[in-house]
Amino acid sequence: MDKFGRWAELLRGRKMEADLSKQRSKAGQAAVWQARLIMLVMINIAQLWILAATVDAALARHYSVLLPLVVASGVCLLITLSIIKWWRPTRS
Amino acid sequence: MTKNASDESDVRTATAPYQAEFPYERDEEAQVTRREFCNFLGLTSAALFVGAAGFAAKAKLDARESEALSAAHIEGAETLAPNSSLNFSYPTERDSAILVRTADGSYHAYGQKCTHLSCPVYYSRDQQRLECPCHEGAFDAATGNVLYGPPPRALDTIEVESRDGQVWAVGRTAARPENGG
Numbered sequence: 001m002d003k004f005g006r007w008a009e010l011l012r013g014r015k016m017e018a019d020l021s022k023q024r025s026k027a028g029q030a031a032v033w034q035a036r037l038i039m040l041v042m043i044n045i046a047q048l049w050i051l052a053a054t055v056d057a058a059l060a061r062h063y064s065v066l067l068p069l070v071v072a073s074g075v076c077l078l079i080t081l082s083i084i085k086w087w088r089p090t091r092s
Numbered sequence: 093m094t095k096n097a098s099d100e101s102d103v104r105t106a107t108a109p110y111q112a113e114f115p116y117e118r119d120e121e122a123q124v125t126r127r128e129f130c131n132f133l134g135l136t137s138a139a140l141f142v143g144a145a146g147f148a149a150k151a152k153l154d155a156r157e158s159e160a161l162s163a164a165h166i167e168g169a170e171t172l173a174p175n176s177s178l179n180f181s182y183p184t185e186r187d188s189a190i191l192v193r194t195a196d197g198s199y200h201a202y203g204q205k206c207t208h209l210s211c212p213v214y215y216s217r218d219q220q221r222l223e224c225p226c227h228e229g230a231f232d233a234a235t236g237n238v239l240y241g242p243p244p245r246a247l248d249t250i251e252v253e254s255r256d257g258q259v260w261a262v263g264r265t266a267a268r269p270e271n272g273g
Contacts, residue, residue, distance in 0.1 A: 040130060040135065040137070044140070048140060050144050051144045053132050058147045066148040069144060070141075076137060080134050081134065
């Protein structure tokens, strides 16, 4: 009976450890998700600014700055795609 | 207390036959997952890139067209009295422009759109300068440069030439911002 009780206690302890680890993992995943979303929103805001600058330059006929602005917007898009495709939280 | 099966707030527990055939979770309809929101931001980013590239491409295309501007005769310029102005269109009918004959008799032509918010500028005979009535900006009649007010750069300049006693518009150039903005 005593031996059985020790086993039960051990199993309970391991289960608690596993639960704790799972909780930590979930919290970590949530943090990564949040970080991804914040970065995506920030990049979107930057792209919005770039679009406004592009329109401004196009209307003012400042053609020399158009290409750098489009390239900057393209780089932002690439970063966005990389965040969506590859920077994912691990499933542990 | 009896429940009304067709009540909007209790639609999920509704028991009418047609509701059983089309069971959808009204609350979940409005929910967005993190993954969906991520994808939405990705699409927004793509749309913003396409917008920027489109604007740039259109501007470049317009620039290529304006490089090959043909000369146009400005009707009535010869009879224009000194210290007065005349409206015309150049290079297309949609591009309104203003020809100014200053007090010394020389001709100067500019795009009529104010560089602040595109209000049409007019020539003030009393002040001998071009003025924008919307936000009180003013431009030099001889150079098109900003004298005061909110416009960030000089007016677009239209080159004029005198050919056989007639005044012709031969080209149009945009000025750089004066304050770098």
